[in-house]
Structures are given as structure tokens and as C-alpha cells.
Amino acid sequence: MGAAPVADALAERAYEPVIGLEIHVQLSTRTKMFCGCELSFGEQPNTRTCPVCLGLPGTLPVTNAEAVHFGLMIGMALGCEPAPRSIFHRKNYFYPDLPKGYQISQYDIPLARDGRLGDIRIHRVHLEEDAAKLVHAGASGRIHGAEASAVDFNRGGTPLVEIVTEPDVRSAAQAAEWLRLLRVTLRQLGVSDVNMEEGSLRCDANVSIRPAGEATLGTKTELKNMNSFRFLERGVNAEVARQEELLREGGAVTQETLHFDPRTGALSPLRSKEEAHDYRYFPEPDLVPIAPTEEMLERARSALPELPAQRAERLESDMGLVPDTARLLAFRSDLGDFFERAAAARVGDDSKAIANWIVGELVANIGDADPADTKLEPESLAALVGMVREGTVAGSAAKDVLTTLVAEGGDPAEIVEAENLGAAGGDELARVVDQAMADQADAVEKIRAGNDKATGAVMGAVMRATEGRADGAEVQRLIRERL
Amino acid sequence: MIDRDQVLHVARLARLRLTDEEVERMTGELSTILDHIEKISELDLDDVAPTSHVVAMENVLRPDEPRPSLPREGALGQAPDTDGVGFRVPSPGA
Numbered sequence: 001m002g003a004a005p006v007a008d009a010l011a012e013r014a015y016e017p018v019i020g021l022e023i024h025v026q027l028s029t030r031t032k033m034f035c036g037c038e039l040s041f042g043e044q045p046n047t048r049t050c051p052v053c054l055g056l057p058g059t060l061p062v063t064n065a066e067a068v069h070f071g072l073m074i075g076m077a078l079g080c081e082p083a084p085r086s087i088f089h090r091k092n093y094f095y096p097d098l099p100k101g102y103q104i105s106q107y108d109i110p111l112a113r114d115g116r117l118g119d120i121r122i123h124r125v126h127l128e129e130d131a132a133k134l135v136h137a138g139a140s141g142r143i144h145g146a147e148a149s150a151v152d153f154n155r156g157g158t159p160l161v162e163i164v165t166e167p168d169v170r171s172a173a174q175a176a177e178w179l180r181l182l183r184v185t186l187r188q189l190g191v192s193d194v195n196m197e198e199g200s201l202r203c204d205a206n207v208s209i210r211p212a213g214e215a216t217l218g219t220k221t222e223l224k225n226m227n228s229f230r231f232l233e234r235g236v237n238a239e240v241a242r243q244e245e246l247l248r249e250g251g252a253v254t255q256e257t258l259h260f261d262p263r264t265g266a267l268s269p270l271r272s273k274e275e276a277h278d279y280r281y282f283p284e285p286d287l288v289p290i291a292p293t294e295e296m297l298e299r300a301r302s303a304l305p306e307l308p309a310q311r312a313e314r315l316e317s318d319m320g321l322v323p324d325t326a327r328l329l330a331f332r333s334d335l336g337d338f339f340e341r342a343a344a345a346r347v348g349d350d351s352k353a354i355a356n357w358i359v360g361e362l363v364a365n366i367g368d369a370d371p372a373d374t375k376l377e378p379e380s381l382a383a384l385v386g387m388v389r390e391g392t393v394a395g396s397a398a399k400d401v402l403t404t405l406v407a408e409g410g411d412p413a414e415i416v417e418a419e420n421l422g423a424a425g426g427d428e429l430a431r432v433v434d435q436a437m438a439d440q441a442d443a444v445e446k447i448r449a450g451n452d453k454a455t456g457a458v459m460g461a462v463m464r465a466t467e468g469r470a471d472g473a474e475v476q477r478l479i480r481e482r483l
Numbered sequence: 484m485i486d487r488d489q490v491l492h493v494a495r496l497a498r499l500r501l502t503d504e505e506v507e508r509m510t511g512e513l514s515t516i517l518d519h520i521e522k523i524s525e526l527d528l529d530d531v532a533p534t535s536h537v538v539a540m541e542n543v544l545r546p547d548e549p550r551p552s553l554p555r556e557g558a559l560g561q562a563p564d565t566d567g568v569g570f571r572v573p574s575p576g577a
Contacts, residue, residue: 029547030549031548031549033557035550036550044555046558046569047552047555049552049553049558050550050553054553062543062545063543064545064547065544065545067547084543094496094498101538132571136574144543148573148574150565150566150568150570150572151570154560278492283535283536285536287540288540288543289535289536290541291542296542299558370560436556480489
């Protein structure tokens with residue numbers, strides 16, 4: 001006995017994940033961070049290099065003004081305060097992807113800090129240069145076990161912005177969700193391709209767990225190489241589960257860097273040799289400080305578009321959309337733009353219905369495609385939604401009209417006319433309802449007895465007879481009238 | 484003061500292989516430097532901003548305009564070892 005109750009208590013303890021994210025964003029400038037080499041998009045290896053980005057002796061880096069501009073835009077978009085004066089540091093370590101023996105980065109005075117995006121606080125935003133690419137000859141594709149490697153310096157020196165969050169994330173799902181918000185925000189800014197598979201958006205996660213409700217932080221591990229939203233979620237979930245099991249068994253978490261293997265979903269520690277966290281930072285003497293002038297700040301400020309989070313808020317508060325719909329339209333700006341054009345085509349209160357048609361039927365129709373690339377005009381969608389509201393076309397028939405509009409374009413009223421999709425009404429509908437109630441006498445009895453569900457049988461018969469052209473509410477009304 | 488282990492640690496970070504005599508000499512020399520820094524630290528410098536740069540310049544920036552890169556043969560020309568495409572290096576993990 002004795003030990004069992006303790007073990008039980010440990011096993012029952014609820015743990016809370018505490019997660020912070022570090023995101024690297026490749027900026028879509030034309031040239032590298034500190035030299036005039038063009039950025040590389042799949043060119044032959046080592047064709048985008050010069051003495052500066054090869055780290056040859058006697059060369060001097062000069063900062064790319066556009067990278068600073070993009071960095072300021074990102075900082076502002078994330079609600080950060082740009083530093084009045086920030087400096088570059090040398091982060092020293094030896095690795096073949098780093099020709100100078102150090103990476104030019106920022107340390108104690110980053111470009112911007114203390115912001116917020118959604119629910120997550122931003123700790124800092126800083127500028128740095130990307131490392132070169134190591135191509136391993138070993139079969140495994142992993143660093144371990146490869147015998148010889150070749151270095152391609154095309155990527156070396158690409159401008160990067162590193163974004164570090166506060167440890168405010170509480171689940172893997174929240175991490176992935178937030179990263180989506182960040183990506184769509186950066187895309188809206190137009191400062192990066194933000195493609196996780198291609199590495200222009202990269203995310204590491206610092207993960208620790210603690211007994212739920214406690215304020216102290218547990219020992220954290222750093223997860224690397226999760227190059228998709230799905231992998232981020234899987235990696236963090238796997239690590240949280242691993243740490244929980246460790247603590248439940250009475251063990252302790254060791255601070256280490258873990259590499260996520262997307263093929264197996266497994267996390268394995270990087271060798272300590274590869275992660276000597278002893279970077280001996282010191283100020284980069286070859287680069288003078290960045291002290292953004294009022295002109296630079298104003299240029300960055302005026303380059304900011306409406307951001308997805310702001311747009312979602314506006315669609316909610318000004319147009320009365322429900323939060324989920326507002327978010328979907330704001331996060332997919334192609335849908336948002338289409339919605340706003342369609343809503344503007346109508347006077348008044350069809351906005352909500354138009355939004356529902358877009359996130360429902362239209363997305364079901366076109367998937368990830370941009371609606372502006374289809375034959376559907378925002379005005380025709382607005383007109384179609386108006387016809388549904390007026391009852392001139394039934395909802396189910398309107399879906400068919402939408403499919404036609406997406407594929408062929410045209411005027412919804414004419415399509416309804418030509419394909420005889422107009423809502424059944426008047427005497428025609430009254431006759432159909434009479435017939436349906438006569439055929440479904442049992443159901444009618446049940447409705448009279450107070451069983452509202454029995455209406456479905458009559459409704460079904462009416463819809464069959466009219467091939468879906470009847471308006472449900474109108475049919476309900478006619479049934480009640482006849483009881 | 485700096486001890487032998489610290490010297491060896493720093494030497495490893497800098498990828499330097501030191502002989503025993505060099506470790507001995509470095510221990511002394513680095514200690515002298517640290518003593519000197521400690522001497523400076525005795526001064527009251529609360530009101531003095533740290534000097535990160537000795538030239539009074541800011542915002543030396545370059546327009547985002549491409550300049551020609553080296554031809555690959557030129558880039559690889561001075562490499563100790565190449566495969567004609569990349570700079571060949573010993574595998575870092577091996």
C-alpha cells in the first residue's frame with residue numbers, strides 16, 4: 001500500500017498545457033537582407049550568391065530598406081510598439097549553413113515588441129537573416145547518419161522576421177487556429193508568401209505543462225519542424241501527452257529540443273551538440289542602429305490594409321453577422337470581398353442571408369476557389385437571395401440556380417423562368433396541399449392531435465409534387481389553414 | 484577568474500583545439516581581461532547608455548534593388564571541396 005494513493009493522485013491530476021510559438025516569416029522582398037542578391041525560387045543551387053552572403057572576408061552587409069519597412073508593418077499589424085532605436089546582434093554558432101560563423105539577428109533591442117493578435121500576446125518581432133540550405137547525401141534525409149552534405153547558399157541571407165508570442169496558448173488546436181489567423185494577417189499585409197510547405201512560414205513551439213490552475217511554469221521543450229497546421233497540432237498534442245505521462249509516472253521533463261517527424265508523428269531529441277545554446281550574442285559592429293524616422297513609421301502605417309481580425313469585428317458589429325460567419329469571410333478575403341460587393345448591391349437587410357449563402361452553398365460549390373474567378377457576379381447572388389426572401393423561388397430550387405450561375409453566369413430571374421424553377425404558389429400550391437393532405441390523412445390526424453412532427457409527411461408530399469419549388473413556410477401556413 | 488573548464492568550453496564553441504600549454508596560457512590571459520572588465524564595472528555607470536556602436540550613424544539602408552550575383556563557378560571557385568553544384572562539407576552530425 002502506501003505508494004498507490006500517491007500514484008492515483010498523480011494519475012488523476014489535471015494538467016494544463018502552456019504553449020508559446022516562435023514563427024519565422026520569409027519576407028517577399030526582391031533582394032536579400034544584407035546584399036543585392038535576388039531571392040531564390042527554385043533556381044539552380046548557388047546561383048544567387050555574392051561575397052556578402054557567402055561571408056567572404058572584407059565584405060560589409062548593408063540593410064535592405066524594404067525588409068525594415070515590412071518588419072515595421074508586421075510589428076504594427078500585431079499591435080506592437082516599434083522600438084525608437086533597435087540594433088543587430090551576432091548570434092554565434094558553427095554550422096555549415098552559416099558561412100560567417102554567426103547569424104545576424106536582433107537580441108535585446110528588437111524592432112518591435114509588446115503586441116497582441118487575437119487572444120495571444122506578442123512578445124517581440126525582430127529582423128534576421130535566413131541560413132543556407134544543407135543538402136544531405138545520407139539516405140535518411142535527416143541530419144543524423146548522413147555522411148557528406150552539400151551547402152546551397154541561395155537561401156542564405158533571405159530576410160526573415162521572427163515573431164515570438166507570450167506563452168498564452170493553451171491547446172494544440174488553439175495553436176493551429178492562431179497560426180491560421182497570423183498567416184492570413186501576414187498574407188493580407190502582402191509581406192510574405194506564408195507557405196508552410198515551402199518554408200516561407202515556419203513555426204516552432206515551446207511546450208510545457210503544469211497542474212491546472214497553477215501560475216508557475218513547468219520545464220519546457222522546444223518542438224521544431226512542424227511544417228503544416230496539421231503537424232503543428234499533432235506535434236504539440238504528442239508532446240503534451242508525453243510530458244503528462246512523464247509527470248504521472250513521477251518523472252520530470254528535461255529541457256531539450258525535439259524534432260517532429262511528420263512521417264511517423266514521433267518526436268526525437270536533437271543531439272545536444274547541435275543545440276549548444278551558447279550563442280555569445282554581441283552587437284553587430286558592421287551595421288548601425290535602425291531608428292525609424294517619422295517618415296518610415298508613417299509609410300508603414302499607411303501601408304496597413306484592414307486586417308482580418310478587424311474585418312471580422314466589423315462584419316459582426318456593422319453587418320450583424322454571427323461570429324463564425326464573420327470570421328470565415330474575414331479570414332478568406334476572397335470570400336469577404338465577394339460578400340461585401342454582393343451586400344452592397346442590395347439595400348438593407350439581406351446581408352446575413354447573403355453571407356450564409358456564401359459560406360454555405362457557394363463554398364460547397366466552389367471549395368477553395370476565388371468566387372471572383374467564377375461566372376457568378378456578386379449582383380446576381382444578391383438578386384437570387386432577394387428572390388428567395390420574396391418567395392419567388394424556393395430555397396432548394398435556388399441552390400440549382402446558384403450552380404448554374406457559378407458555371408455559366410447569367411441573370412437569376414431568367415434562369416428561374418427558363419428552367420421553370422419559380423416557386424409554386426397561388427391556386428397551384430393550394431391544390432397540391434389539398435391533395436397531399438388528402439393522401440396523408442393519417443398524418444393530418446396526428447397533426448390535429450398535436451403532433452407537429454407529422455407535418456413532415458405532408459410537407460414531403462408537397463415537395464415531391466412540386467419538385468422542390470414550394471416555399472416551406474408558405475406550405476406550413478396552408479396546412480395550418482386547412483386543419 | 485576563469486577556470487580551465489571554461490576555457491575548454493569557449494574553445495569548443497569556437498572550434499579551437501588547444502594544447503595543454505595553450506589552455507594554461509589562455510586561462511591566464513582571459514582572466515586578466517575579465518579582471519579588467521570587473522575593474523570598469525566598479526564605476527557608477529547607471530546614467531551611461533551602453534555603447535553598441537562607436538560611429539554616430541543610424542539607418543544606413545539600401546534600396547531593395549537587385550545586383551548581379553556571382554556565377555556559380557565563381558562562387559564555388561574558392562571552396563576547398565565541391566561537387567560542382569554545392570559546397571561540400573563534412574556532415575554536421577556524423
